[in-house]
Amino acid sequence: MEFWKDPLKAAADWLAGILVGWGLASQVSQVIIAFLGVLILISLLMVLDIFLVWVERKTVARFQDRLGPNRLGPFGLIQPFADIIKLLIKEDTTPGGADKWVYNLAPVLSMMSVLMIWAIIPLAPTVVGVDLNVGILYLIAAGAIGTLSIIMAGWSSNNKFAMIGAFREVAILVSFEIPMLTILLIPTVLSGTMGINGIIESQSLWYVFLSPLGALIFLIAAIAELGRAPFDMGEAESELVAGYNIEYSGMKFGMFYAGELLHAFTFGGFWAIFFFGGYRFFGLEKVHPFLAVAVLIFKAMLGYWVIMWVKYTLMRIRIDHMLALNWKFLTPLAFILLMATALTNAILKNSSILIYWAGMFIVNIIIAFVALEIARRVSTAQRARLEGRKGAAAA
């Protein structure tokens, strides 16, 4: 009976029993089991990554009114494996003037920065990699290594397109990190912890109801952090061809590509974790750990789908507009929202849940409305000024 309640723990205990039976110290066997667990999780992630290639291609095909991969296997499911074989047997060219070490290290760091995030993601109440009490900052730290890999790739390729792409991309990434960090303070304020598991545990009311504006800003900042359209300045095809990874081919390019897809899925998961209750779904997570994992994967897929929806619907924004959106709109808005949330939380936290929820919600709606109204007036005035100048030039 024990086995069915928590198969993973039962398996770990069983393995620990065997290892101790071999004469290993119990601590050493714990370390070995942890190592094996990480190995299995990362292998599963790589399989998921292969599957994500298919999901992405199929979804974009739907958005663009075509079929997508449909030849290999049922619904084209075997297609990603064919892609992998192609990437494997493709010649790996290195540009002559490249800086070999940095050039080869960049794709590895890019993939690593995504995989290391999964150390802190709680898949189920009992299936937690490690519940760091600085979980949120760990997420940002992993992002910092990803940023570094982009600048390394752009610089080492010895290509002007790659260099420009990397610089633009990094400027966007670091800029959008500020609203992202500020918005991540809101779940911290509401739950009183920075541990990811603690944040999920305290969401008996999903934070999207307490801070809908925060969820929206997080989504925008996350899409920018992923470097996806409409913020894909780094690889603007029509001007920079492919951006920072232009000189990469074969499996090294594959690592950038797979890393980007897994990163998008991961941020879909984090959107679910911070604002949609993570693995929680009306007590379903308590029935069986695997059910909780399924709930989290489902929510992450939904988040990933929203990110794809935005990507394939909107067109690319110019870099000056993008930076203006960040520094002149999202950053002040995020700071004001944080202050308002902290204040409302302190005033209303002892009142009943309904008043608390209503207060938070109304504050969010008011801030969103005022911000949009100001933005609308400013942009209308700017547009009028630009059109006036154009009219004067024509006359």
Add this chain to the structure above:
Amino acid sequence: MNNEWLFVAFFIVIGALVPIAAISVAWLVSPKKSNPIKQSTYECGIETVGESWVQFKAQYYIFALVFLVFDVETVFLFPWAVKIGQLGLFAVVEGIIFIGILIAGLVYTWRKGMLEWS
């Protein structure tokens, strides 16, 4: 050693080994027939002029500087945000003053035109 960071270290090490393994396998099975044309820098078929490690716009540097200041500030706010629920209104007001001073910095930067991309 009962340290949760050991687990994180496993993630980092295996997370680095997996792409290294994938790239190594590709290196083993892929053909290697390089020539100077293949190795040349790709710039849409046009011959490369000069080195690509050239001087860059100062604008990037200014954004990185502004980012650095706000990054340090938000990191300072995290311990505050963790404890705020238990400390009452006084602590909230302190945090708001902290953020307010930095918003003043943002406004100053904005007024000086440093946030314009030119």
Add this chain to the structure above:
Amino acid sequence: MTISQIIFLVVAGFTLASALMVVTTRNLIHAALFLVATLFGVAVVYAILQAGFLAVVQVVIYIGAIAILFIFAVMLTRRDMRDRGPQMNRMQWIGALLALLIFIGLSFLLSSWDGYSAVAQEMPADFDTMGRLGEALVSPDAYLLPFEVASVLLLAALVGAVYVAYTRR
């Protein structure tokens, strides 16, 4: 020697080696990247000491912001990425001697301090480091004033940066 001591020695060796590479490599971007490796090594040392917040902040601030700033600065000030001048000057032996003397002096001074040979206690598993830090930062009898002054200092840094970079249009 315990396992954590071995891990510490490996990490410290890595940190020192990459720090040495920072000053000896002739390529400026390589120097910046070795600096990143050094800072990452320091973050790992923090993690070994179970100072999780410092470890993560080290990566977020130093690798995520300052290293990027360095690389941007190198890219926009230098036309040539390689340093061609001599790396040593006439005073190298005197410098080495001074460094050695300072090292011996510091080791001698520190060895008379009783914290030098003390072994740090293992932190209890439920010790709330973040909570303690947050409380200390906002309570008036602890670090409230430094906390607010830090914000003024950051404002001053921002104003200074804008002033230096300001170009009249």
